[in-house]
Amino acid sequence: xxxxxxxxxxxxxxKVLLNGLEQLEYRGYDSAGIALLSSSSDRLLVKKAGPVAxxxxxxQTLDVESHCGIGHxxxxxHGGVNDVNAHPHVAGKVxxxxxxxxxxxxxxxxxFGFQDSLVSETDTEVAxxxxxxxxxxxxVEAIRxxxxxxxxxxxxxxxxxxxxxxxxCVRNVSPMVAAHIDGSSFVASDVTAIIPYTNRYxxxxxxxxxxxxxxxxxxxxxxxxxxEPEMLEVSWNVEAAKKNGFxxxxxxxxxxxxxxxxxxxxxxxxxxxxxxxxDGIPDDLFRNCDKVAIVACGxxxxxxxxxxxxxxxxxxxxxxxxxxxxxxxxxxxxDEHTLVIVISQSGETIDTLxxxxxxxxxxAKVLSIVNVKGSTIARESDYVFYTHAGPEIAxxxxxxxxxxxxxxxxxxxxxxxxxxxxxxxxxxQFISRLSASVPAVEKVLAKKDKIKxxxxxxxxxxxxxxxxxxxxxxxxxxxxxxxxxxxxxHAEAYAAGELKHGTIALIEEHTPVIAVATQDHIYGKxxxxxxxxxxxxxxVILITKxxxxxxxxxxxxxxxxxxxxxxxxxxxxxxILQLLAYYTSDMKGLNVDKPRNLAKSVxxx
Ligand code: F6R
Numbered sequence: 001x002x003x004x005x006x007x008x009x010x011x012x013x014x015k016v017l018l019n020g021l022e023q024l025e026y027r028g029y030d031s032a033g034i035a036l037l038s039s040s041s042d043r044l045l046v047k048k049a050g051p052v053a054x055x056x057x058x059x060q061t062l063d064v065e066s067h068c069g070i071g072h073x074x075x076x077x078h079g080g081v082n083d084v085n086a087h088p089h090v091a092g093k094v095x096x097x098x099x100x101x102x103x104x105x106x107x108x109x110x111x112f113g114f115q116d117s118l119v120s121e122t123d124t125e126v127a128x129x130x131x132x133x134x135x136x137x138x139x140v141e142a143i144r145x146x147x148x149x150x151x152x153x154x155x156x157x158x159x160x161x162x163x164x165x166x167x168x169c170v171r172n173v174s175p176m177v178a179a180h181i182d183g184s185s186f187v188a189s190d191v192t193a194i195i196p197y198t199n200r201y202x203x204x205x206x207x208x209x210x211x212x213x214x215x216x217x218x219x220x221x222x223x224x225x226x227x228e229p230e231m232l233e234v235s236w237n238v239e240a241a242k243k244n245g246f247x248x249x250x251x252x253x254x255x256x257x258x259x260x261x262x263x264x265x266x267x268x269x270x271x272x273x274x275x276x277x278x279d280g281i282p283d284d285l286f287r288n289c290d291k292v293a294i295v296a297c298g299x300x301x302x303x304x305x306x307x308x309x310x311x312x313x314x315x316x317x318x319x320x321x322x323x324x325x326x327x328x329x330x331x332x333x334x335d336e337h338t339l340v341i342v343i344s345q346s347g348e349t350i351d352t353l354x355x356x357x358x359x360x361x362x363x364a365k366v367l368s369i370v371n372v373k374g375s376t377i378a379r380e381s382d383y384v385f386y387t388h389a390g391p392e393i394a395x396x397x398x399x400x401x402x403x404x405x406x407x408x409x410x411x412x413x414x415x416x417x418x419x420x421x422x423x424x425x426x427x428x429q430f431i432s433r434l435s436a437s438v439p440a441v442e443k444v445l446a447k448k449d450k451i452k453x454x455x456x457x458x459x460x461x462x463x464x465x466x467x468x469x470x471x472x473x474x475x476x477x478x479x480x481x482x483x484x485x486x487x488x489x490h491a492e493a494y495a496a497g498e499l500k501h502g503t504i505a506l507i508e509e510h511t512p513v514i515a516v517a518t519q520d521h522i523y524g525k526x527x528x529x530x531x532x533x534x535x536x537x538x539x540v541i542l543i544t545k546x547x548x549x550x551x552x553x554x555x556x557x558x559x560x561x562x563x564x565x566x567x568x569x570x571x572x573x574x575x576i577l578q579l580l581a582y583y584t585s586d587m588k589g590l591n592v593d594k595p596r597n598l599a600k601s602v603x604x605x
Pocket of ligand 1: 297298299300301343344345346347348349352395396397398481482485600601602
């Protein structure tokens with residue numbers, strides 16, 4: 001969480017920083033700030049509670065010439081949302097911005113006697129104090145000494161007042177990338193802030209000290225040895241990260257799903273069968289495991305729930321789905337025969353990363369499904385299966401979920417082939433059905449009006465319930481998360497048969513119930529549960545496969561998805577549920593792309 005950017009070079013630093021902060025705002029939008037240095041004037045600091053737009057407005061009146069500065073957009077962890085707690089923080093000659101959490105900051109305050117001089121409630125200011133404490137003219141030495149004292153995750157960009165044209169950076173866990181082109185050096189939390197200038201960048205290695213100058217960037221380890229970081233290239237351009245005429249990123253990203261699916265599926269097909277040779281994923285990985293543990297957070301974890309419902313009956317081995325924030329503190333029953341599948345759009349979610357590290361400690365092999373190339377999770381996994389969704393900017397995940405599903409289907413199919421659960425013909429049939437999901441998604445996108453009608457009814461609700469059985473339950477979990485996170489309507493998903501064990505007490509006249517019933521073998525059972533809530537006044541929106549027999553008195557609104565095979569209904573169903581959440585939020589006049597209290601990349605525990 002939190003977005004950080006630093007710039008030194010020939011351009012107007014203020015402009016670069018404000019533009020960069022706009023790109024990074026999805027990482028946090030509680031407050032924003034900048035600090036600028038120049039050799040001819042004093043350090044300039046502007047920080048404001050509220051979004052980047054507020055900071056931008058404040059900066060309009062500034063008359064400043066600076067070519068070196070840092071900027072920050074905050075997702076509050078320590079200390080409330082106000083101007084004082086906003087970054088950058090200043091201590092003596094030091095000005096810095098931080099993404100992460102310094103866990104031992106209380107202890108540091110006491111040990112170094114900072115109690116009386118702190119002005120904010122943040123852990124970051126304590127770090128600033130410590131850097132200043134150790135700074136006697138040698139920035140690298142001060143950084144080395146300071147980070148030895150710190151426990152926790154951090155990405156720091158530091159300015160030293162008497163070195164007005166250089167930026168110093170160091171990180172542990174929290175992400176940070178850097179790039180240099182034509183007299184300009186950049187550092188940022190991720191490449192979205194840098195791609196307007198260059199698509200070549202490097203990930204700052206942990207515990208290495210990076211110095212940005214106008215004429216280049218140097219990297220050294222803690223012993224002072226120069227290091228050559230590995231250069232990476234982003235394959236998408238600045239246009240991909242814009243709204244392209246859509247009112248919100250979320251709507252644009254929902255519409256990008258057919259393309260994202262094609263980009264993720266097609267390059268992995270050879271003769272109509274899944275083949276991961278180009279990904280460097282060997283079949284032995286699938287052959288030699290006796291169970292699968294899927295680990296992820298939020299939407300990615302719900303993709304994992306679909307993966308389990310698909311894979312377990314197909315592969316006939318145990319498949320578990322684990323919430324990364326829990327798993328990381330458990331003693332999981334995994335060993336060298338376990339395939340751990342880690343799923344993460346950003347590749348930076350700290351709980352997922354910790355779960356990955358734990359899994360490897362237990363000897364398990366980790367295959368990660370990741371969208372962001374070169375991210376920490378990708379780099380630390382044994383094998384990576386990249387999804388090709390392109391940049392996902394809206395905080396609520398849509399296209400990343402879609403391609404995570406497709407990846408799990410491809411992996412499930414390849415595993416089934418390798419393990420003898422599928423012969424070639426069965427695998428080829430499975431892949432044709434998976435490929436047919438793409439036009440099914442397109443068809444749903446072409447018929448949005450009815451979804452808008454449903455959303456107008458949902459927008460008035462306080463609570464909503466999503467129900468389904470089997471795979472349908474797994475889709476419902478994601479549907480309810482989508483609705484609650486962007487529309488602020490309390491939404492819960494239940495296995496349909498579980499309602500009458502308590503939750504049905506919450507059903508009143510007009511309570512919306514979204515029932516997903518796309519699985520033939522349990523269709524009748526789900527319809528019975530739907531009747532039970534309808535009898536108690538619920539307003540029922542029913543989603544079935546096309547051709548399903550839907551009795552007239554069973555629902556108030558009915559959607560059908562153009563898919564024949566039960567295993568593949570998730571793709572179009574997901575689009576209906578995403579659009580339902582999107583239009584509900586939009587009709588309520590909410591900030592669809594940046595819902596309150598959230599951030600895109602969760603890099604703190
Ligand atoms: C919800 C959402 C989150 C993320 C979760 C994991 O719409 O986007 O629940 O899925 O924070 O993030 P990643 O996939 O980046 O690890």
